[in-house]
Amino acid sequence: MEGMLDCLLKALENLPIGKGRSYEKNPNQLNIVYAHHYLAKNGKWNENIRMSDIPLLQNDKQCTVWEVGAHTSAADSQKMKKQYPHCTFHAFEPVPLFFDELVTTLAHDPLHYVAHGYGLANESGRFRIDPNLLDGQGTYLGAPAVEVVLKDEEKPPQFGVLKTFEDAKKEAGNKAPSLLHVNCEGCEWTMMPQLLQNKFFLANIPLLQINFHNYGETLGTRVVQYCNIVSELRKTHEPVHQIPFGWERWKRKDVPQEMAA
Template identity: 25%
Template sequence: MSNTETTNSDANILESIATLKNESNWDLNAQQLTDEDIKVLVKELQSNKNCNVLHLHLNNITDDGVSYLAEMLKVNQTITDLYLGANNISDRGMIALCQALSHQNKTLIVVDLTYNQITDESVNMILDLFKINSTLMGLIIVKNNINKTTSKFQCDISLNSYKICLKYSNDITHNKEISNGIETYLMLKKENETLVNQSTYWNEDDRYKPFTKLTSTSIDSSCQIIYCGANEFGTDGLHLIRQNQNCQVWFFEPIPIFYDKLIHSKEILEILKTGKHHLFNIGLSNKTQIIPITLNDIKESQALSLVNILNKHENIDKVLNYEIILRDIYEILFEFNFLLKTDIIINGELNLLHMNCEGCEYDVIERLYETNLIKYIRIIQFASHRLNSLRQTINHKYCCLQQSLTNTHKLIFSIPWAWERWIRYDLI
């Protein structure tokens, strides 16, 4: 880093400190802070008596930066909540924190290290920490590289937010074997002719609401949208193009018979001719793989438009078999140049990830957190589904997904088994 860059960086963090120094809640999320910035920050925090909550999510802090924070915590007795999610912290940083919290600091109540690179090597020290430090109530390490520990390290089921989500997502299905909100609504309407409020269970029109902060105000900023699950007609993608004319939309549809209808659609062909928008016969997942499916599989994935075909043909799934290509979302983001990586620096962002893909939403979002790429997605919008294959555990999976998203994004609207939208915190 040049002297000019160092000076500019110091100036930025000093300006932030000057603004916050008399506040109790210091919000420094998504400020691209480096270890050098943290070195400047801790000098103020060593003597500051006002800061109680320190937010450092979504920055570029490594083990060195955490070591600076750990040294500061040995003398600071004011900070009670420290948030370090979605940085680049490994076991060395975790150990430095544990050492500071084991003996010198008795003030911190919550430390959030969600979505970093902490491994099993830190587990024993973490467990020992709780034996020594009776003040610390929560050490959140969801979505790190921890394998041998119990599920509490992957999803904190003790949180009230999790319990509320679990009850809500279960109650809204009325304990029936339904796949999405519209099925619940139709079931209730059929069972009881009294008025049933559809908006309680199904909010499909919400996904068409205009977006706030979809694009940057920068003159040279582009707008890229991934639309996964275009189905037969690409309805949502076409709406996104009309609504956001400066944006480029990438249509992904893995089912061959759906893709075939898309590629022959007059409306789709017109937008493809512009050269601005693109259509691919692939789906998104947490890894690249080819999966064989039958027409019956497609039907069970709530592809309702195929029901009539199934009724007209005998033994159709015995003669019609397909292979679908699923691509790792991590690979796609770089391969299609949504993000650019040079050495350890990642540039760019995806403006909108829009998914209606019959269950891929779980694997895709989890993969984005595992790779720490979730912080490069401005807005996430998806329909959640109750997959047949995961019906017994799907409510738990959904609520863990909700818990994960709250670390980097703010919920705008949501109904379980219907539509929801999340916007990155720094855009609020």
């Protein structure tokens, strides 16, 4: 089993370092650390694994997929639906501005898509969102909230909603996800430790796909947090594909490898 030191070495060897997306405009730009491998454009983003075949979903005619961080379109769920048309897809998006558009986007197929306007946590609650800081899908919402004097053209703060894993399960037909698909632009750093504490709920998740982002803290802090999460996750799950700060797939230990490949 991979220990903490092994994980730290692996994470350090796979930092999202590269010239990045702006290099063509500034060829003298030095290599820097990015939030993840996609922005670094260094070939380790590994995004194709999230759409690679999952026999477990193919064989489960009652399969459910939870996309956490669905943004405005649940784009990954819509792609996966082409592969697994028998699955039900639950799209979770706590940002009201994004959720309103998500509902409109998914309204064409209410049989397969269910939109939920909240994030997941161990306890229900609310968190502050500053609409003036929202920037497409790459928005990190974990920064401390500060009171500011708004200019006339600026929008007032909104609040996102958090519900428990158990509440989400009830709203999803009292069924935990066959696949938990997480791409929530930084919420993973709070959601994953809480999920790992909720061992009963975690034990009901056969497959997990997740992308970790280097948002909100120093890179050293995120590397340590990443390895703490991985260390706990390994108690119940095993990696199928794993590159720190790229896309990862994990299977519950009792799931055969060939069902999760």
